[in-house]
Amino acid sequence: MYKNKVSQAVLLGMAMAATAFPSFAANVPDGVKLAEKQELVRGNGTEVESLDPQKVSGVPESNVIRDLLEGLVNQDGDGNLIGGVAKSWESEDNKTWIFHLREDAKWSNGDPVLASDFVYTWRRLADPKTGSPYASYLEMTTMKNAGDIILGKQSPEKLGVVAVDDHTLKVELEKPLPYFVAMTVHTSMKPVNQKVVEKYGDKWTSPDTYVGNGAFQLDKWVVNERIVLKPNTHYWDNEKTVLTQVSFLPIENQVAAMNRFLAGEIDMTYEMPNEHFKRLVKQHAESVKVTPYLCSYYYEFNTAKAPFNDERVRQALSYAIDRDVIAKFIVGKGETPAYNFTPLATNGLDVEMPDYAKLSQKERVAKAQALLEAAGYGKDKPLQFDLLYNTSENHKKIAVAIASMWKKSLGVTATLENQEWKSYLDSKRQGNFDVSRAGWCGDYNEASTFLGIMRDGHSQNYPKYANKQFDGQLDKALLAHTPAERAQAYKASEALLAKDMPIMPIYHYVNARLVNPKLGGYPVNNPEDNIFSKDLYIIAD
Numbered sequence: 001m002y003k004n005k006v007s008q009a010v011l012l013g014m015a016m017a018a019t020a021f022p023s024f025a026a027n028v029p030d031g032v033k034l035a036e037k038q039e040l041v042r043g044n045g046t047e048v049e050s051l052d053p054q055k056v057s058g059v060p061e062s063n064v065i066r067d068l069l070e071g072l073v074n075q076d077g078d079g080n081l082i083g084g085v086a087k088s089w090e091s092e093d094n095k096t097w098i099f100h101l102r103e104d105a106k107w108s109n110g111d112p113v114l115a116s117d118f119v120y121t122w123r124r125l126a127d128p129k130t131g132s133p134y135a136s137y138l139e140m141t142t143m144k145n146a147g148d149i150i151l152g153k154q155s156p157e158k159l160g161v162v163a164v165d166d167h168t169l170k171v172e173l174e175k176p177l178p179y180f181v182a183m184t185v186h187t188s189m190k191p192v193n194q195k196v197v198e199k200y201g202d203k204w205t206s207p208d209t210y211v212g213n214g215a216f217q218l219d220k221w222v223v224n225e226r227i228v229l230k231p232n233t234h235y236w237d238n239e240k241t242v243l244t245q246v247s248f249l250p251i252e253n254q255v256a257a258m259n260r261f262l263a264g265e266i267d268m269t270y271e272m273p274n275e276h277f278k279r280l281v282k283q284h285a286e287s288v289k290v291t292p293y294l295c296s297y298y299y300e301f302n303t304a305k306a307p308f309n310d311e312r313v314r315q316a317l318s319y320a321i322d323r324d325v326i327a328k329f330i331v332g333k334g335e336t337p338a339y340n341f342t343p344l345a346t347n348g349l350d351v352e353m354p355d356y357a358k359l360s361q362k363e364r365v366a367k368a369q370a371l372l373e374a375a376g377y378g379k380d381k382p383l384q385f386d387l388l389y390n391t392s393e394n395h396k397k398i399a400v401a402i403a404s405m406w407k408k409s410l411g412v413t414a415t416l417e418n419q420e421w422k423s424y425l426d427s428k429r430q431g432n433f434d435v436s437r438a439g440w441c442g443d444y445n446e447a448s449t450f451l452g453i454m455r456d457g458h459s460q461n462y463p464k465y466a467n468k469q470f471d472g473q474l475d476k477a478l479l480a481h482t483p484a485e486r487a488q489a490y491k492a493s494e495a496l497l498a499k500d501m502p503i504m505p506i507y508h509y510v511n512a513r514l515v516n517p518k519l520g521g522y523p524v525n526n527p528e529d530n531i532f533s534k535d536l537y538i539i540a541d
Contacts, residue, residue: 028242032520033540039245040519040536043257045270046390046421047224047250051205053190054125057133057425057460059441059529060270062187064248067229067533068212069190072099072118072169073181075530077523079445081182085113085191085213086169094176101167106234107193108210108217115163117191123149123156124197125188133429134188136459137443140452141183142175142478150459175478182444185530215241215534224250229533242537252391252420258514261287267516267538274394277333277512286517290334292527294343294442295509296450297335299387299402302433303502304464307383312375314501315356317435319368320409321402322361326506330401331394333512338505340494341440342450345508345527349447350487354498365409372410379411387414389437390424398506399437428462436462438503442528447490448477454497465502 028034048061053069056062072086086099105113124130126138126149139146144160160172173180183189192204193211200209210218215238216229227248231241249266251257254273258280260266272280272288281288301308301317308314323337339357342349356364377383387403389395399416406412414435419427427433440460442449452458455474456466470493477489497503511529515522521536523529 027240028520028537034242035518035538035540038243038538039247040243040268040533040538041247041249041266043251043260043266043269044227044248045250045392046252048227048248049422049425051210051218051221051227052202053187053192054121054130054132054134056187058421060248060250060421063531064227064229065187065190066214066530067216067246068210068214068218069187069192070105070214070235071186071190072101072184074532075185075526075528077521077526077535079523079526079528079530081185085118089181091180094178094180095173097171097173097180098164099169099171101169102236103167104236105213106236107213108232108234109193109196110234111193111195111211112166113191113213114166115169116166117194118169119159119161119163120194121191122161122189123159124192126150126159127156128152132188133425133459134186136453136455136457136461137183137186137188139458140448141180142173142177144172144174177478179444179446182446186443215532216246219245226250235534237534241534243533246533254393261514261516267519268522269514271394272333272512272514274331274333274397280514284514287514288512289515289522289524290510290512291524291529292345293509293511293529294346294445294449294527295439295511296338296341296343297398297437297439297506297509298338298341299504299506300436300438300463301502301504302431302435302463304431305434307375307377308385308434310375311500312371313377313383314504316368316371316375316410317406317412318501318504319356319364319371320406320412321504321506322405323506324361325405326398326401330398331507334510335507338508339498341454341497341503341505342447342490342494343442343508346442346447346450347445348483348487348490350491351494352491354495356498368410372412377412382411382413384413384415385434386417387435387437388417388419388424388427388433391418391420395437402506431462431464433462438462439509441509445528447493448474451477451490451493451497454502463502465500467496467500470496470500 045060050056053065070084073081074084076082085105087102089099091097135150145154145158148154162170164170196204196211207218207221215235217232219230220228229246254271257269301314327335327337340351389399403414453460454465473489473493477486480486518539520539
């Protein structure tokens with residue numbers, strides 16, 4: 001998932017027997033007195049692209065949709081899988097999955113949530129007519145015929161999902177996938193109401209027509225100002241929801257968000273201004289939350305354009321970045337330098353650092369200079385290109401620092417170009433960029449959620465990277481019989497990325513934000529940062 005951006009033993013385990021998983025809601029500890037006013041205000045980074053789960057690809061959108069819509073499963077505060085619309089599920093072979101849905105799950109208009117709603121939604125996700133930026137995610141689940149449907153070779157009705165009856169959903173995969181259930185947590189897999197979508201088309205997401213099945217429903221949406229949610233009284237677990245209102249504010253400037261937090265206007269920021277982090281830790285330690293985060297910050301090349309179709313140019317620019325300086329001094333909140341795409345904390349990952357990671361920065365620069373000269377660039381022919389990033393002071397500071405490194409060590413001129421979130425995403429999807437800032441957050445805790453987007457033809461593969469050997473290693477991982485075999489395939493995949501360099505890994509995130517100390521239920525052990533407002537509550541002074 002694009003970031004503006006967990007310990008789950010089930011991911012790599014054997015097929016599960018039929019088991020009922022308990023619901024998780026805001027269980028207020030004994031002795032905790034609740035505030036009379038239960039209204040939460042969150043900074044959300046930017047104006048959302050949409051509130052249609054099959055039309056979005058970013059973290060800000062998912063933050064809101066997670067409250068409005070509920071998929072088959074949710075996560076608790078530690079990232080463990082728990083029941084959502086599904087009260088239980090089972091598989092004997094990790095290939096055919098049966099989900100048993102709650103009879104009391106309802107849409108916000110009072111209609112029952114049925115197995116057929118998921119069939120409709122997933123067909124819609126795969127249908128090329130929808131144009132979902134996350135269509136390839138369905139192919140990554142190996143759901144039967146998903147790949148052919150996305151390419152227009154088969155009709156959406158051929159997708160491997162059927163409603164056995166109103167409350168039983170059957171899913172058929174082409175290959176065994178032990179972590180399939182975890183993949184259904186993702187935003188793109190959340191159901192939409194067929195009658196509403198077909199009646200209103202793209203306008204179904206307006207407050208007057210939005211019908212969801214989550215713990216909250218859309219009350220107001222003032223573009224570039226705020227999105228306001230109120231409890232969905234038809235939600236099956238509504239009696240445990242404590243908050244009476246949740247507001248999301250599109251604040252792109254981290255300093256402005258910090259100031260509004262310190263003034264008591266918001267309860268949770270999207271991020272923190274890097275340059276104020278140490279001061280905030282010193283002066284407001286009770287409000288600073290730094291937690292693990294399965295996210296990678298990187299720059300991507302448009303490999304379909306010269307000179308970035310030359311791996312020597314890509315390698316040179318990557319080697320010249322001093323990642324230690326970026327991680328420790330430019331961001332400096334506990335982030336770690338990255339020489340591979342997948343965060344090292346990801347379940348089942350075993351990565352060997354590439355050779356350039358073992359060099360000193362001086363040695364990397366010397367190697368970068370030689371590579372760029374071999375590619376035909378130097379004083380007489382300096383390399384110039386545009387560097388795209390989405391509007392953010394933090395992204396700007398990083399871009400300025402890296403552009404300076406390139407200029408100083410290689411004589412390269414990178415012209416910075418910032419675009420607001422929607423335009424930035426559109427530019428990347430259309431291939432209108434040279435080099436672009438990117439951030440990817442794991443959609444589930446397994447290496448394929450990162451490496452899979454680099455597969456040839458993936459809808460999120462904006463660098464247009466194509467390597468049959470790389471794709472073959474991902475296929476090996478999918479067919480692996482043991483975790484060790486799978487890890488070996490992922491190691492080989494990372495090695496190919498380090499050689500071909502379609503992207504430049506820069507650092508692995510931590511999640512650092514300001515949080516009201518009076519906000520109860522805030523999850524500190526979920527590295528995917530999946531926060532459900534139904535689990536939160538405000539404590540009295």
